[in-house]
Amino acid sequence: MVWNKAVFLTGHGDNAVVAIDQRPVPERRPGEALVRIRGAGLNRVDLYMRDSGAGITHQLPLVMGLDGAGEVVEVDAGERRLRPGQKVVLHAGLGCGRCEFCARGEHILCTSMKIMGEHVDGTLRDYAAVPVQNLFPMPDGFDFVEAAALSVAPITAWRMVFTKARVSPQDSVLIFGIGGSVSLSALQLVKMVGARAIVTSRDPQKRAQALALGADAAIDGTLPDIAAQVLELTAGRGVDVVIENVGEAVWPHALRSLVRGGRIVTCGATSGDQPSADLRRMFIRQLQVLGSTYGTFSEFRDLLEVCGRGRFRPHLDSRFALADVHKALDRLEAGGQFGKIGIDLS
Secondary structure, eight states, X not given: OOEEEEEEESSSSSGGGEEEEEEEOOOOOTTEEEEEEEEEEXXXXXXXXXXXXXXXXXXXXXXXXXXXEEEEEEOOTTOSXXXXXXXXXXXXEEOOSOSHHHHTTOGGGOTTOEEBTTTBOOSSBSXXXXXXXXXXXXXXXXXXXXXXXXXXXXXXXXXXXXXXSOOOTTOEEEESSBTBHHHHHHHHHHHHTTOEEEEEESOHHHHHHHHHTTOSEEEXXXXXXXXXXXXXXXXXXXXXXXXXXXXXXXXXHHHHTEEEEEEEEEOOOTTOSOOOOOHHHHHHTTOEEEEOOSOOHHHHHHHHHHHHTTSXXXXXXXXXXXXXXXXXXXXXXXXXXXXXXXXXXX
């Protein structure tokens, strides 16, 4: 048996259950490529899986990590799209390929969807066996950690901003919780198309960093009435779109910040998932509430094409070696990061 170094969960709790040790190199099956992982990253779900993983079907030990980029080591002899030595970035969503949603290109709605690092072993290891359809050429000019940072947060933001909210240059967009990778990616994408972006954060340094990256305004997230600040910034009109992944704590502010007919897109509920629906406001103002999770292969290709043209690059907060993953998890848990926390396996 061949072994490789990996970060894996032995239980649920704190960093004491996060082991850094040898695990067997996965056996490549037909239709898969064996990839030498060179770059990875952390997401909030890594903390969730460490803490409890409640509601997500999985078995322990479980290799952590959703983000990944590296080099193809081995593929089927007849594989034409990939070749050994090719640099690739992976999409962590594993669909069945047979259900009605996979058939129409929406594999992220697959009835038996599995996510690497959640339902099955993830990317924080030297080698991973990945279905060939989940591997895409790395954009030119990206290193492995930068490319890995594209795997989850930017594609999640892409789907929220363009597929769900249909943001156009004429729109104004409110983005809650700037600093996290999804919110920061959303800011970059909104500004990429020339729309107006207003962000919130409780951290004055993060607000300043967001303004330096192109945000048109930054609101103190500790204020009791964020919506009043938004209305002041929009001459009483409100924003066309709200992008949020915080949930219960900001939901009332989000709804009151929208113009009539506005759209709110949500992809998370870190502060709770039972907000007041405020149905009267929703139907009188004809607000649209759109749920969103991850992104399709087609959306990922679109994102990578934009990266290849130099129009988008993920913002990295910091880089850690695999051996320092406990420190990386501590930084993520403390919430002080501004952008992606990368893991360098090279």
